[in-house]
Amino acid sequence: MRTTFQLEKAYLNQLGAASSRSLLWARCWGSIHAIATVIQLGLMAWLVQLFFQQHIESITAILVALFVTILVRAGSGYGHKATALRAAESAKNSAQQRLLEHWHWQLTSGEWQQQRNTNAANDYIEPIEQLSGYFGRYKPQVWLAVWQPLVILAVVFYLNWLAGLFLLISAPLIPLFMALIGMGAERIHQQHILSVQRLAGIFIDRVRNLTLLFLMQKLPVAQRQVEKANDEYRQLNMKTLRVAFLSSAVLEFFAAIAIAALAIYIGFSLLGYYSFPAAEQLTLFSGLFILLLAPEFFQPLRQLSQFYHDRAAALGAASVLSEQTKAASPSKEHAAHFPLQTKSMTFQYATRDQVFLVPAMAIEEGQVVLLKGVTGSGKSTILQLLAGLLPGLEITTSKGQQLQATDLARIGYLPQSPWLSNASVLQNLCALLPEAQQDYVFENTMESTLLDEAMIVCQQLGLEQTLARLPLGLHSHVSELGAGLSGGEAKRLALGRWLLAVRLGFSPQILLLDEPSAGLDSVSASYVHLALLELKKQGVTTVIASHAAHFDDLADIVVNLDETGTSEAPCG
Numbered sequence: 001m002r003t004t005f006q007l008e009k010a011y012l013n014q015l016g017a018a019s020s021r022s023l024l025w026a027r028c029w030g031s032i033h034a035i036a037t038v039i040q041l042g043l044m045a046w047l048v049q050l051f052f053q054q055h056i057e058s059i060t061a062i063l064v065a066l067f068v069t070i071l072v073r074a075g076s077g078y079g080h081k082a083t084a085l086r087a088a089e090s091a092k093n094s095a096q097q098r099l100l101e102h103w104h105w106q107l108t109s110g111e112w113q114q115q116r117n118t119n120a121a122n123d124y125i126e127p128i129e130q131l132s133g134y135f136g137r138y139k140p141q142v143w144l145a146v147w148q149p150l151v152i153l154a155v156v157f158y159l160n161w162l163a164g165l166f167l168l169i170s171a172p173l174i175p176l177f178m179a180l181i182g183m184g185a186e187r188i189h190q191q192h193i194l195s196v197q198r199l200a201g202i203f204i205d206r207v208r209n210l211t212l213l214f215l216m217q218k219l220p221v222a223q224r225q226v227e228k229a230n231d232e233y234r235q236l237n238m239k240t241l242r243v244a245f246l247s248s249a250v251l252e253f254f255a256a257i258a259i260a261a262l263a264i265y266i267g268f269s270l271l272g273y274y275s276f277p278a279a280e281q282l283t284l285f286s287g288l289f290i291l292l293l294a295p296e297f298f299q300p301l302r303q304l305s306q307f308y309h310d311r312a313a314a315l316g317a318a319s320v321l322s323e324q325t326k327a328a329s330p331s332k333e334h335a336a337h338f339p340l341q342t343k344s345m346t347f348q349y350a351t352r353d354q355v356f357l358v359p360a361m362a363i364e365e366g367q368v369v370l371l372k373g374v375t376g377s378g379k380s381t382i383l384q385l386l387a388g389l390l391p392g393l394e395i396t397t398s399k400g401q402q403l404q405a406t407d408l409a410r411i412g413y414l415p416q417s418p419w420l421s422n423a424s425v426l427q428n429l430c431a432l433l434p435e436a437q438q439d440y441v442f443e444n445t446m447e448s449t450l451l452d453e454a455m456i457v458c459q460q461l462g463l464e465q466t467l468a469r470l471p472l473g474l475h476s477h478v479s480e481l482g483a484g485l486s487g488g489e490a491k492r493l494a495l496g497r498w499l500l501a502v503r504l505g506f507s508p509q510i511l512l513l514d515e516p517s518a519g520l521d522s523v524s525a526s527y528v529h530l531a532l533l534e535l536k537k538q539g540v541t542t543v544i545a546s547h548a549a550h551f552d553d554l555a556d557i558v559v560n561l562d563e564t565g566t567s568e569a570p571c572g
């Protein structure tokens with residue numbers, strides 16, 4: 001079993017980069033706070049000594065200094081907390097950003113699995129919240145837990161070496177026990193997060209299917225399952241609390257013993273009851289100062305132990321988050337499958353004798369390939385082979401790797417007679433966007449940017465006048481048969497889907513267009529030409545089948561099927 005949490009630590013370090021500036025400031029404020037603490041306690045001890053020696057005249061100056069130090073201490077404490085909180089926010093933002101990028105990639109690459117919707121929100125909220133303690137408390141405290149004891153140790157050693165030795169010996173015990181207990185805590189936290197997710201998943205799933213469960217008379221079974229998951233979660237919660245209490249009890253115990261030992265040494269030495277080494281160095285001031293410093297010596301370590309559970313929680317959360325974003329930033333990697341290559345092949349429809357010779361092609365990213373040829377030469381057939389609608393064509397990357405199913409899912413295909421759905425123009429236009437965005441369109445709650453983008457696409461395709469003519473513009477209804485739109489308008493609307501999808505970042509791996517200008521007048525055809533030019537500028541790889549000369553100037557590669565030709569299959 002993997003116990004080193006290397007992946008998780010690497011993930012947390014990556015997030016830490018986003019909050020490094022705030023963390024640096026938190027450390028600076030923490031250092032000032034530690035120095036102000038030592039000065040404040042020194043002034044207090046001095047004040048007591050002067051009071052007992054009845055040097056009342058210098059007390060005012062010390063009181064003023066004490067007041068200033070208290071102000072500095074309070075200010076630096078506030079600065080420390082505020083910058084630490086900012087560090088936590090930056091880290092959480094960075095984690096959210098990564099998760100969203102990952103989800104965006106999944107949506108665009110067709111890897112989004114429907115069943116994950118149930119857990120997605122929970123995966124997102126719970127673990128990201130768990131990160132805030134690590135970056136906002138634990139990380140700044142690690143610095144303070146080293147810096148403050150070191151400053152105090154130096155002062156105590158200066159005042160009395162034996163007291164310094166006491167502190168020096170007792171200090172390492174705390175991190176040692178903390179680490180021993182913390183090891184188990186990390187694993188428990190990871191289980192804790194998974195258990196919360198499981199509980200949420202089980203609950204939502206049962207609620208969703210409540211009617212079905214009722215009809216099947218399975219409600220008591222479902223209830224028992226939720227209760228069981230709830231019980232598991234409760235037990236795990238108690239386990240987490242037990243570990244937390246155990247670790248703080250151990251720390252309190254050791255800190256209390258060390259302070260008590262110091263108090264005995266200083267008290268007995270000052271009273272002269274017992275002659276300890278270095279006892280002669282002690283005065284009322286130094287003894288009191290050391291006693292006041294001792295709890296402050298342990299304080300940052302004790303706090304670190306409290307926050308150590310934030311580290312365990314963050315590692316647990318990181319294991320969930322890094323798992324989700326393991327393939328993060330794939331959008332670029334994923335698209336980097338070019339150049340695509342197809343092997344030459346022959347194809348024959350089962351019911352026909354005609355054999356098509358499909359030529360080999362090598363397509364670079366962003367290129368426009370033009371399939372030319374007379375009617376019946378097999379242009380649509382090749383597009384369908386490329387789209388995977390007809391079997392047999394092997395598409396590989398330049399390294400000879402076959403395209404994955406997810407890549408094939410990203411191939412866009414616009415047939416000669418495009419389909420329309422029984423919905424508004426806008427809904428038809430947004431049909432290629434991810435489901436989540438389409439929901440907004442259907443509920444009429446989409447952002448205005450989406451509406452603006454849809455309008456821009458309509459302008460690019462010369463559909464403005466069409467929209468002006470329709471009773472409700474973009475919200476006008478069209479039927480599946482295109483009632484309300486002419487054939488040419490329906491064709492441009494279908495092309496507009498791709499323009500909109502590309503504008504919103506949902507680019508297809510490769511776009512296959514079958515006779516995009518067929519049946520259009522010259523004005524409409526020129527709009528389509530401009531739209532394809534726009535797609536080319538956006539870097540979309542396109543294969544256009546067209547017998548017209550409309551798109552010759554766009555083409556990087558021209559495949560003339562009249563030259564590759566067809567043949568008749570031998571009979572029998």
Ligand SMILES: Nc1ncnc2c1ncn2[C@@H]1O[C@H](COP(=O)(O)OP(=O)(O)OP(=O)(O)O)[C@@H](O)[C@H]1O
Pocket residue numbers: 349350351352373374375376377378379380381382515545547
């Ligand atoms: N599903 C099919 N079953 C049988 N034969 C088909 C099928 N689809 C097309 N064909 C035939 O294959 C030949 C090539 O058709 P295809 O549509 O690929 O040509 P095309 O070059 O795109 O023609 P056009 O420019 O008219 O669209 C035609 O003779 C057609 O009748």
